[in-house]
Each structure stands twice: as structure tokens, then as C-alpha cells.
Amino acid sequence: MMETYEFTVIATGLDPQDEAFEAKFYDAGCDDALVSFQKGHILVDFCREAESLEEAIGSAVDNCRTAGAVVERVEPDPLVSLSEIAARSDMSRAAMTNYFKGHRSEGFPAPRARVTTASPLWDWSDVSLWLYKHDKISKEIAIGAAVVSVANDILECDGRDFRTSLHERVREKVAAF
Structure with missing residues (x-):
């Protein structure tokens, strides 16, 4: 069933001043995306129909590469603050603080970045799995976070056969559900 x-998709490698900048993406199959250039990066905002998020991201990355772009990562951003966790899980910031401090439940994931600051960041994939296991979010949301996490891991390692690697690694990660 298509959803x-x-x-x-965050990318680089193409000149936004080129007359054919947007056309390169459209011609490469990104006709379901809005292409923009912000803060030194190409942003390709997709609204893609596919049988799974994995397939949607896989084909989008392929299309962006066909356009000549160097794909850096996929968003929504995998690093999140407590406020962002609250928004993504449709819960209050206070509830997230209580989970983090261990007042409501044990084992909330530790922050991944800015650990020593007043505004630490968590890996959304880790947090979403914890929230799913505690019946706070749906399995689909947690799997979506896992797919984006795996996609970014592969892109970070410059995976050439992106779609095959994505398929294999998503299956491994989702086995935890």
C-alpha cells in the first residue's frame, strides 16, 4: 500500500546559481520535492509516495545523486532536545524531563551530544525505541526513526550501494522491535 x-535530503555539490539547478533535480526524478539552498546546503524537501519510508528515502537519495548532488544526510534531524522529543511524541516537555531524570520510569537513553551543557541532545532513534517499548509512541514512528538513523549511518560511511545497504541495515535494526 502506497503512503x-x-x-x-541535505546535499551539496551543485551550484545554486546555475540556471539549470532546479531542473537537474526535476529531471532526475525529484518532481515530488521542493529544492532550495540554505546555509550553504541544498535542501530537497520530499513528499514522496512509496510502499515504505525506507523505499522513499532510498529512491530519493538515488534521484539526488543522479542530479549530481552529494547527499550528506536525511532529516528530520536525528539529534533532538527534550523539547523536540516532546513535540515528536506529542507529550509535554515536563513529561520528558521526568523520564530523563528517572522520576517516571527507568532506563531513558543517555544524551549523545552536548552531554555537559544545559541543552543536551539525544539520538531520536534510541529515544523513540524506548518510548515505543513504554507504549508512548507508535511502532511506525519508532521504525521511521530507525530508518532515518540507518540511512544517515550509511551516508556517513559513503555507502555506494545505498539502497541495498539501507534495506539490510533497516532489517537488522528493526529486529529490536
């Missing part, structure tokens, strides 16, 4: 998935 519509929204996500952003």
Missing part, C-alpha cells in the same frame, strides 16, 4: 512520506 506519502515527508523528509528532507
Whole structure:
């Protein structure tokens, strides 16, 4: 069954001043995306129909590469603050603080970045799995976080056969559900 998935591919490698900048993406199959250039990066905002988020991201990355772009990562951003966790899980910021401090439940994932600051960041994939296991979010949301996490891991390692690697690694990660 086809569903519509929204996500952003962050890329570089093409000149936004080129007259054919947007046409390169459209001609490469990104006709379901809005292409923009912000803060030194190409943002390709997709609203893609596919049988799974994995398939949607895989084909979008392939299309962006066909356009000549160097794909850096996929968003929504995998690093999240407590406020962002609250928004993504449709819960209050206070509830997230209580989970983090261990007042409501044990084992909330530790922050991954800015651990020593007043505004630490968590890996959304880790947090979403914890929230799913505690019946706070749906399995689909947690799997979506896992798919984006795996996609970014592969892109970070410059995976050439992106779609095959994505398929294999998503299956491994989702086995935890």
C-alpha cells in the first residue's frame, strides 16, 4: 500500500546559481520535492509516495545523486532536545524531563551530544525505541526513526550501494522491535 512520506535530503555539490539547478533535480526524478539552498546546503524537501519510508528515502537519495548532488544526510534531524522529543511524541516537555531524570520510569537513553551543557541532545532513534517499548509512541514512528538513523549511518560511511545497504541495515535494526 502506497503512503506519502515527508523528509528532507541535505546535499551539496551543485551550484545554486546555475540556471539549470532546479531542473537537474526535476529531471532526475525529484518532481515530488521542493529544492532550495540554505546555509550553504541544498535542501530537497520530499513528499514522496512509496510502499515504505525506507523505499522513499532510498529512491530519493538515488534521484539526488543522479542530479549530481552529494547527499550528506536525511532529516528530520536525528539529534533532538527534550523539547523536540516532546513535540515528536506529542507529550509535554515536563513529561520528558521526568523520564530523563528517572522520576517516571527507568532506563531513558543517555544524551549523545552536548552531554555537559544545559541543552543536551539525544539520538531520536534510541529515544523513540524506548518510548515505543513504554507504549508512548507508535511502532511506525519508532521504525521511521530507525530508518532515518540507518540511512544517515550509511551516508556517513559513503555507502555506494545505498539502497541495498539501507534495506539490510533497516532489517537488522528493526529486529529490536
